[in-house]
Amino acid sequence: MEEALARVGAAFAAGDVGLATEILDDGVQALGHPELRLLRGQLAYALLDFDGARGQLMAAMVAFQEGGSPRRAALAASWVGRIYHEGLNNRMAAQGWFARAHRLLEGQGPCVEEGWVAVASIGCVVADASALEANALLALDRARRFGDVGLEGKALADGGLALVSAGRVADGMAWLDESMAMMSAGQFDMRISGQVLCSMLSACERAGDLARAEAWLEVLDQSWTLLVTHCRIACGTLLCEVGRWEEGGEMLQQLVRRDGPMFRYHRAAGHAALAALRIRQGQLDDAERLLLGFEDQVETLAPLAQLHLARGDFDLAAAVARRGVRMLGRDRVRTAPLLVALAEAELGRGDVEAAAEAAASARAGAAEVDVPMIAAQAALATARVMAAAGDPAGAVEALHQGLVRLGPEQLPLLRGTLHLELARLHADSDPAAAATEARAAIALRARAGVQPDPELASLADGSGPPAGGPAAAPATAAALAWDGKCWTVAYGPATARLRDTKGLRYLAQLVARPGVEHHVLDLVGPDARDTGDAGGMLDAQSKAAYRRRLEQLRADMDDAEALLDDEAAARIQSEIDALVAELARAVGLGGRDRRAASAAEKARLNVTRALRSAIRTVTDVLPDLGRHLDAAIRTGIFCSYDPAAGGAVRWRPSPHRRP
Secondary structure, X not given: OHHHHHHHHHHHHOOOHHHHHHHHHHHHHHHOOHHHHHHHHHHHHHOOOXXXXXXXXXXXXXXXXXXXXXXXXXXXXXXXXXXXXXXXXXXXXXXXXXXHHHHHHOOOOOOHHHHHHHOOOOHHHOOOHHHHHHHHHHHHHHHHHHOOHHHHHHHHHHHHHHHHHOOOHHHHHHHHHHHXXXXXXXXXXXXXXXXXXXXXXXXXXXXOOHHHHHHHHHHOOOOHHHOOHHHHHHHHHHHHHOOOHHHHHHHHHHHHHOOOOOOHHHHHHHHHHHHHHHHHOOOHHHHHHHHOOOOOOHHHHHHHHHHHHHOOOHHHHHHHHHHHHHHHOOOHHHHHHHHHHHHHHHHHOOOHHHHHHHHHHHHHHHHHXXXXXXXXXXXXXXXXXXXXXXXXXXXXXXXXXHHHHHOOOOOHHHHHHHHHHHHHHHOOOOHHHXXXXXXXXXXXXXHOOOOOXXXXXXXXXXOOOOOOOOOOOOOEEEEEEEOOOOEEEEEOOEEEEEOOOHHHHHHHHHHHOOOXXXXXXXXXXXXXXXXXXXXXXXXXXXXXXXXXHHHHHHHHHHHHXXXXXXXXXXXXXXXXXXXXXXXXXXXXXXXXXXXXXXXXXXXXXXXXXXXXXXXXXXXXXXXXXXXXXXXXEEOOOEEEEOXXXXXXXXXXXXXXXXX
């Protein structure tokens, strides 16, 4: 047996996984020793052969226990738990195996197996940064006490990721750099190296540190295409964050299309990253399809909240954001975008006080960490709340502070968003300043390969033409706001109040997101009634009800798991699966091919009539704005607002929208 282990070690050192597998298979067949089974199961896990890994590890655990080796049995049990948690998505079974591992260690005293059991899960799947740090510290102590270099590398990687997530970025990156140095020196094999690299790239993703990720990949002499699954997700996300959408999107798309065994967490993270990109691109139905069935995974909650915000469903956006903040605990890095989404959702609901609380939490989190991205996100939330509360000067100052904290070279898309907010704030009072900020945002997006949207183009032209260009008419400020009783519509200095109609609601949705196509069944939303079925597909009202029920069930599932109520959890999961299947049937590929044709056609006719009636009503009281809308609103199965088609208009954002 010792000879076989030595030969496996030599094969790992030479990078010959095939030879290591062959030696272990021969050894298991000839000797059946539990140490060989344990190693073979770990290797099968690393190769994503979950069924094979589970069989070998279970056999190893039983043999160790029968042979009077409870510590080694505990190690094998912890690996079975990992397979159920990360490979087979059975969290209840995983809890049982982890509990068994801890039970086997009772009364055994400090040992190296205790450290391995503590860090049994891949660091990037642990939502609670405090728990991840505590387990990493225990494992690091055992690794150094008993001289296990592989465990030391794993503990440094897990602990570093935990520190970064909690906002102690410099300390966390130092731990990760040390672990990566050990890995580049070949001090541990592929069973550990993939997990270490995964933690490093996850930390870089959360902190927006693409330079560090690229530096270590260069040291390891790996191209993007050679990375393991989650590493590639992290890299694809980073590429999207710095504006390399085509490159990052293609990397993520390849992962989503990939067949064969893959970690449940990795699938969720890949779908979440690609969904976030699709939301930025205005492809909301595609984003929903990507997120369906993954709403229980913490990685999907930020894009899910953004999806609900983009659709104007502020109640759902707030519920998802709150659930994410609760799940992440002290993870200041990943709670930041959720708190920003929560503030925006509360503004959309008209609750400025609740929005201010969310923004204050974002600022408090930013004050505890040394992450420029987090500080900038907190500044964005604060500015939006201040603007809604009638303090534009305070909002401008908050945005300037966010830009200073972010620096001139980091995250161009986030910097562009801050400049866009400044342009909106200056639009009415200082057109020249608005144009300056809008042009800065356009320049940042252009360097990132992103074309300016119509709103930015309109703001950039507000102070006159660029140098040497033809004269352009200054953009006129417009507004469409719901005050709880009626609509206030404004164009330049003129204003009018209009009674509520479906057409004005649809119009408000379109002008709030210029250039974005809205399917008519998404526009009608809660107003959908007898629109026909043509095959039993869900209408928009039913889909909205399903989404709300799913969110409630997710919260119930969290409670059941916290109470270790397996029976309730199983019952809730059964209902979740049924709802997800029905919603997926209605959404279909791309969110469109399964829509009932007759329902869509009836909705198209109703929406077109309502929009044109609303535009005529606006024309009666504000003729110039009515003519602009008549030229800029596009109707059909997909409706949109193209401001460039109707002349220069700047729409003032309003936190008050018709529910």
